[in-house]
Amino acid sequence: MTIKHYSDRTIRGCANFFAGACCLVLVACGRSGGGDEPAAPPALPTVEVLPAEVRSVQPTISLPAVVESLESSRLRPQISATVAARYVTPGALVEEGELLYEFDDAEYAIALQQAEAAVAQAEAQSREAIAEWERAQRLKPQGAISQQAYDAAEAANSVASSRIAEAGARVEKARNDLSHTRVVAPFDGRISIAYHAVGDYVTPASPEPLCEIVRLDPIYITVQIDQKLYYEITQRGREAREQGRDLASELKTTIRLPNGVAYPYEGRFVNWDNTAVAATGTVGARAEFPNDDGLLLPGNNVLMEQTIDEPVDRLVIPQRAVSQDQQGHFVLIVNDEDIVERRNIDVGMRIGSDWVAREGLEEGERVIVNGLQRVRSGILVDPQPVAEVTTP
Numbered sequence: 001m002t003i004k005h006y007s008d009r010t011i012r013g014c015a016n017f018f019a020g021a022c023c024l025v026l027v028a029c030g031r032s033g034g035g036d037e038p039a040a041p042p043a044l045p046t047v048e049v050l051p052a053e054v055r056s057v058q059p060t061i062s063l064p065a066v067v068e069s070l071e072s073s074r075l076r077p078q079i080s081a082t083v084a085a086r087y088v089t090p091g092a093l094v095e096e097g098e099l100l101y102e103f104d105d106a107e108y109a110i111a112l113q114q115a116e117a118a119v120a121q122a123e124a125q126s127r128e129a130i131a132e133w134e135r136a137q138r139l140k141p142q143g144a145i146s147q148q149a150y151d152a153a154e155a156a157n158s159v160a161s162s163r164i165a166e167a168g169a170r171v172e173k174a175r176n177d178l179s180h181t182r183v184v185a186p187f188d189g190r191i192s193i194a195y196h197a198v199g200d201y202v203t204p205a206s207p208e209p210l211c212e213i214v215r216l217d218p219i220y221i222t223v224q225i226d227q228k229l230y231y232e233i234t235q236r237g238r239e240a241r242e243q244g245r246d247l248a249s250e251l252k253t254t255i256r257l258p259n260g261v262a263y264p265y266e267g268r269f270v271n272w273d274n275t276a277v278a279a280t281g282t283v284g285a286r287a288e289f290p291n292d293d294g295l296l297l298p299g300n301n302v303l304m305e306q307t308i309d310e311p312v313d314r315l316v317i318p319q320r321a322v323s324q325d326q327q328g329h330f331v332l333i334v335n336d337e338d339i340v341e342r343r344n345i346d347v348g349m350r351i352g353s354d355w356v357a358r359e360g361l362e363e364g365e366r367v368i369v370n371g372l373q374r375v376r377s378g379i380l381v382d383p384q385p386v387a388e389v390t391t392p
Contacts, residue, residue: 044382047371049334050318051364056311057351065223065255065304067296068286069216071187074209075100077202078180079108088194088211093294094185101183101194101210103202108181112174119167122160129153129160189213190294214298219291221255221267223304224282230272253287256303263302265290314348314356321369322347322355331361332368332375334383340368342377 081103088100136153139145185191192212196202202210225233253267266289273284287304289296296302321331322345330344343365348356361367368375369386 044380045374046382046384047368047375048386049366049383050369050386052315052317052361052367054313054363055316057314060305060307061349062305063223065221065302067298067300068220068222069214069298070220072214073186074212076209077204079177080203083196083198083200086194086198090193092191094191096185096187098185103181105178105181108178112178115170115174119171122163122167126160126164129157133157185213187215189215216294217291218288219296221287221289221304223285225285227281227283230283252307254305258301315363316354317357317367318369319353319355321367334366338380338383340375340377340379340381
């Protein structure tokens with residue numbers, strides 16, 4: 001094999017030849033593509049927009065709520081005694097004054113008799129003391145009785161009177177104790193299981209109550225409301241009162257049961273909690289509902305809705321157009337030059353699938369509804385009207 005050696009000059013010449021050939025190929029390719037015409041600009045992002053509009057709406061607040069009893073009672077024995085009879089049916093509706101427990105009353109009946117006998121004895125002693133006192137009052141002016149005897153008669157009369165009062169108090173206590181041998185329902189409500197059986201010896205210090213009763217009619221529905229909404233509601237209530245109106249009467253308060261069925265009765269606002277919950281930033285509100293059939297039970301989870309009876313005009317936008325970050329709620333709009341701008345807004349009540357925009361947006365501004373993920377503030381877009389708008 002013969003190995004040929006090329007000089008550096010020869011190698012450089014070959015490289016220049018190949019470079020020139022490549023340039024000719026590139027020039028030829030450029031001319032074959034249509035001459036000197038510029039490349040087409042990139043397409044603008046397409047977004048769907050919907051003008052913010054003022055509509056006549058009936059704002060509705062819809063919030064999760066909990067059923068609470070107006071009052072509940074853990075019945076405990078007021079005396080120490082043995083359970084003689086029990087009339088508790090767990091879960092039953094009971095009426096005020098209905099008999100629930102009877103205790104063995106023999107000991108307390110005897111105590112009452114003894115107290116009444118002590119009263120009779122005290123009264124007899126008092127009559128004797130009164131007679132001696134009256135006699136001393138007659139003899140004293142005549143000097144027929146010493147001062148010492150006179151004072152003793154007066155003191156004996158006072159002691160006899162106090163003994164009657166003391167014996168009378170013992171009678172009242174004995175009667176009260178005897179009455180506690182019968183335990184009755186303090187109000188209408190639903191009763192729990194019985195925690196004690198016949199034969200149990202119970203005392204006021206027993207760890208378990210006799211039973212529990214909760215009042216069911218009427219009943220409270222308690223909801224936690226955002227503090228911002230709380231201040232808005234109270235402000236509107238103050239303005240309504242200044243106008244001679246009652247805002248509570250203008251609100252229709254209803255609830256939905258866990259299965260989605262509307263509760264057949266309307267409620268009324270009762271009060272706010274006396275303190276706010278700092279951890280959640282909420283304030284508790286209570287509404288009262290009739291519950292004569294006992295359907296609502298304390299602890300049930302329901303959905304409370306409040307609707308204004310009279311329609312009001314509000315600026316409304318679709319909820320899907322609203323985003324949120326550390327600055328709060330905002331929407332992206334397309335201005336007259338088709339450039340995207342951000343609008344920080346203050347949202348209000350929800351109306352179906354829409355949201356009331358209280359501040360930050362003007363009527364007629366084109367709000368981006370679809371295509372939000374493809375755009376950002378400051379870029380040029382191709383706005384198109386929403387193909388179909390569904391009104392709730």
